[in-house]
Amino acid sequence: MTKLTMGAHPYMLGFEQLERLLERNAKSxxxxxxxxxxxxxxxxxxxxxxxxxxxxxxxxxxxxEDRQLVIRGLQNEDTEGRTFLHRGIAARQFQRSFVLAEGVEVGEAVMENGLLHVDLNRAEPDRVVQTIRIRKG
Incomplete structure (x- = not known):
């Protein structure tokens, strides 16, 4: 069985870059x-x-970067002068990536009670109908 990718689908023209972005995000x-x-x-x-x-x-x-929203976190491990009897809260780093559609823009980012909120906005698309003239060859 042949795997048909989005970029190779006959009705999906020009989506090769989006497919590469999705693959890169999956491997991140x-x-x-x-x-x-x-x-x-x-x-x-x-x-x-x-x-x-x-x-x-x-x-x-x-x-x-290139329609990919990346959120990274890096905590400094400050253990100097501290003796832990139990250490259940690890200082660890992370990276989360999200692929944004064309036209989606990042709004504001807000920290609130240990939660990071990132707002995204997309402009309402214009409905355009274009007639293509056929010329004789």
Whole structure:
């Protein structure tokens, strides 16, 4: 059986770059940490919420490159002068990646009660009908 990819599908023209983006995102090591929600807040807006308890704003970085939203977290492990009897809270780093559709823009990012909210907005698409003239060959 031959695997038909999105970029090779005869009705999906020009989606090769999107397919490469999706493959790169799948290989980026998006594990289960930190947990996150994605909610649709209106017809043209979304909110990604990550549970980032223990991280401060300075420990987090949000970047957008080639329609890929990347959220990284890096905690400094400050254990000098401390003796742990039990260590259940690990200082660990993470990277979460999300592929954004064409026209989706990143709004604001807000930290609130250990949750990082990233708002996304998409402009309402214009409905355009174009008639293509056929010329004789």
């Amino acid at each position: 090591g998006n594990e289960g940490y930190p947990p996150f929600n994605i909610e649709q807040t209106s017809d043209y807006s979304y909110r990604i919420t990550l549970a980032v308890a223990g991280f401060s704003e300075d420990n987090l970085a949000i970047t957008l």
